[in-house]
């Protein structure tokens with residue numbers, strides 16, 4: 001089994017090509033759109049949801065089977081057809097062009113795989129089983145969704161603000177570390193969910209004042 005390197009990648013305005021227009025292509029296209037990629041789908045048919053996206057010009061549809069050359073100018077490629085000959089050809093073309101490719105039914109032919117993930121503002125948590133059980137990734141993602149609620153979005157924003165202040169105001173690196181630790185490892189989020197009346201911002205401010 002391969003070992004994949006976890007990485008976050010900026011796809012905004014980058015061209016991502018999906019070969020095939022079925023259910024799996026639909027899931028991949030929707031997640032690429034969430035990250036503002038330019039999505040191009042090559043395939044003779046689309047699911048109704050993909051067809052609507054093409055009609056609304058949110059994706060570009062090349063309405064024919066894959067041809068050699070379709071991977072030109074792509075930043076990432078997904079192959080989601082049900083035809084293993086097409087998969088093999090796409091794999092060869094991607095190799096020749098040096099484009100990272102994900103062939104959705106052939107983990108051994110993937111340059112990258114996609115983890116299950118949750119986002120809470122700037123907090124992202126990902127899960128992968130290295131391809132061994134996508135269903136387990138899904139289950140753990142559902143558990144994470146319950147464990148890490150929307151309050152983490154505000155918490156991460158406040159931690160970002162605090163960090164900027166601390167980097168400006170505190171010179172001693174060890175002191176900085178102690179402040180971050182005191183806030184991050186505090187139970188203020190728990191107090192918040194139990195109905196604490198002070199805002200998260202106020203609680204963080206209290207800790208900072210006490211520590212600095």
Ligand SMILES: C[C@@]1(CC(=O)O)c2cc3[nH]c(cc4nc(cc5[nH]c(cc(n2)[C@H]1CCC(=O)O)[C@@](C)(CC(=O)O)[C@@H]5CCC(=O)O)C(CC(=O)O)=C4CCC(=O)O)c(CCC(=O)O)c3CC(=O)O
Pocket residue numbers: 027028031102104105106107110112113114115116117127128129130131132133134135136137138141
């Ligand atoms: C290797 C990988 C390549 C890749 O796609 O990147 C891959 C491959 C395959 N998936 C298959 C099946 C299913 N995939 C899902 C769901 C997800 N699959 C995703 C990722 C990945 N899937 C990568 C590894 C991730 C890891 O390391 O764990 C997720 C996390 C992300 C996403 O797709 O966006 C998303 C969950 C998102 C969420 O819910 O949060 C479900 C469950 C469901 O439908 O809900 C099923 C049915 C149940 C089952 O089979 O487990 C099959 C067999 C098809 C067949 O039976 O022929 C293959 C091919 C094979 O294994 O040969």
Ligand SMILES: NC(=O)C1=CN([C@@H]2O[C@H](COP(=O)(O)OP(=O)(O)OC[C@H]3O[C@@H](n4cnc5c(N)ncnc54)[C@H](O)[C@@H]3O)[C@@H](O)[C@H]2O)C=CC1
Pocket residue numbers: 019020021022023024025042043044045046064065066080081082083086104105134
């Ligand atoms: N990685 C993942 O997360 C998952 C992968 N799979 C696997 O993914 C594959 C696709 O599954 P589905 O989307 O459910 O199948 P599907 O049958 O809904 O879609 C296949 C699509 O490929 C298109 N296609 C066929 N030949 C083509 C060609 N020459 N050029 C371009 N497009 C072509 C078809 O028109 C169709 O739109 C299956 O092999 C399945 O085992 C299934 C579930 C999850």
